[in-house]
Amino acid sequence: MIDSIINVAFCVSSLLTVLILLLPSQYDPRPPSSGEGSSRPKTSVQILVLGDIGHSPRMQYHALSIAKSGGKVVIIGYTESDPHPDLISHPNISIVPIQPPPAFLQTKSKLLFLIYGPLKVLFQVVCLWRCLAYTAPPSRWLLVQNPPSIPSLAVASLSCFLRQTRLVIDWHNFGYSILALKLGSTHPLVRLSLTYEKLLCKYAFAHFCVTDAMRSVLQRDFQLQAPILPLHDRPASHFSPIPDPCGAHRIFETAARSKRYEFEGNTQVLVSSTSWTPDEDFSVLIEALLQYSKLASSNPNLPEILAIITGKGPQKEMYLQKIASLHSAGKLKKVTIRTAWLSMSDYAKLLASASLGVSLHTSSSGVDLPMKVVDMFGAGLPVVGWSRFKAWPELVTEGVNGMGFGSADGLSKHLVELFADSKKLETLRAGAQKESTRRWDDEWNPIAGKLLGLT
Structure with a gap:
């Protein structure tokens, strides 16, 4: 009996030791001591895009603005198309690619979606956790694009908690409303998605949103206490008028x-x-x-x-x-x-x-x-x-x-x-x-x- 207790205690302690050793490193707000290399950037930011970085102009603009202002940026997302050239060439910006889900998990069928959907989410959880908690260095801020909210918000919240990072959600739309286009607004998964989104977003330090109308919804329906800052989309410098656009x-x-x-x-x-x-x-x-x-x-x-x-x-x-x-x-x-x-x-x-x-x-x-x-x-x-x-x-x-x-x-x-x-x-x-x-x-x-x- 005593031997069994000792064995169990040994296994539990070994497991706890392994878990502690595998915890991701935390963000260190202290400035580096002299002789530790180049000067520390003004701030450091992880930007999470659970989508193609090249098709996420707003998040690319965030990265470029942070880098131009003296911040260090790691942008995490799928690399299916070429991002903005300045994103690749800027010394303060690095890209951590997320492994895309296997092709067989993509389906247009509602029935197969209910089967493949959870498998796809599980695959994304593993890939996101590896990128956010281990591949990318610890940062002062994590800016996450929403939607998609599943599983981004959950993985990002846990990573921020363990790494002492401040979470900021950039609201482009609502994840549950996008899901409703596929399943219908009354589907149980849509209601579950809404509950999930309302719960997880409360762990953010602050929020950006694309319209004043969205801010009102976040305040009224999501009952957020953290700052909600409307940040309207504006064009980047490469979009500009040219003379005589209606030439012969x-x-x-x-x-x-x-x-x-x-x-x-x-x-x-x-x-x-x-x-x-x-x-x-x-x-x-x-x-x-x-x-x-x-x-x-x-x-x-x-x-x-x-x-x-x-x-x-x-x-x-x-x-x-x-x-x-x-x-x-x-x-x-x-x-x-x-x-x-x-x-x-x-x-x-x-x-x-x-x-x-x-x-x-x-x-x-x-x-x-x-x-x-x-x-x-x-x-x-x-x-x-x-x-x-x-x-x-x-x-x-x-x-x-x-x-x-x-x-x-x-x-x-x-x-x-x-x-x-x-x-x-x-x-x-x-x-x-x-x-x-x-x-x-x-x-x-x-x-x-x-x-x-x-x-």
Whole structure:
């Protein structure tokens, strides 16, 4: 009996010793002693993106702003596409890649999602923990993108507790509202996700959010006590207007296809960037272009449209097949739809040279905003966008820099109105170019820079 107790005690003590030895190192706020190398940065920040870093412009802008202000940054995320060139070249920024889940765990089936979903989350927990707690050095701050909230918030909260790191959540939307698009708002997993999100977010030191409307929801429904700081998206420096964007002959390069689009000056160029997901109903744009085609075929005053669609996503192939069949059937007269996958610099040139931008973002929560519109304004490009959600007026001033719609009919009417009357389009362009003077650093420095101790 005594031998059994001793054996159990030995096993428990050995296990505790191993766990203590394996605990991640903590952040040390003390300055280094003389002779320990280069001067200590103003602050150190881990940035967590449970997604493709190259497709997370806001988090890249955070990293660049912190680094330019003298902070040290480790950005953690998937490396599926090239990030901003300055992110790679800056000496104060390093990237820790997260291993992506196996391909077989990705599914569009609701039934298989209920089976594969937990396995995918378990895989992400292991990968996130290894990156946050061990691969990345301890830091003063951890800035985590939300959504996705599962399992990011749980792993980030535990890592911050053990490493004496302050957690800041950057709210782009709500994780439960994104999940509701797939499962329905009444599904038990959606309600569980909401509870999880409300519980875990209370452990954060502070919060950023993309709109004032989102701040109100976080205060009222999530009952957060920590500071909630609206930090509106603004364009980075590589998005800027160019002189004479409506010249008689324009060429857009698509690096991925090694092609050039060449056309005469009377053709209007429509640009839309989409993630090809359910919260951006691309059929609205297709239907609007079909209606425009019918009108333009009998109205010589309406110009041809070249619609260039950028982005990747799960529904892309389905829509490409539909577009191809419409072209083959001759139903898109005076309308040409092309897709392109562009580098950041080429995309910025495309926006600055186009006639009109289109946003199909419908907002699962009603209080987030599409980053693509911010980029379009940065390039001085006027916008028409889906406007039936609460936060839309925080971004677009109706009739000044853009116009909203709530149906394919509404979008079609805007296209006819703007392309038939160049004066109206130029009025919106002037408003968009004025909006382009509002830049990311102007918004970031007094809010995020101040919180992180960099300004």
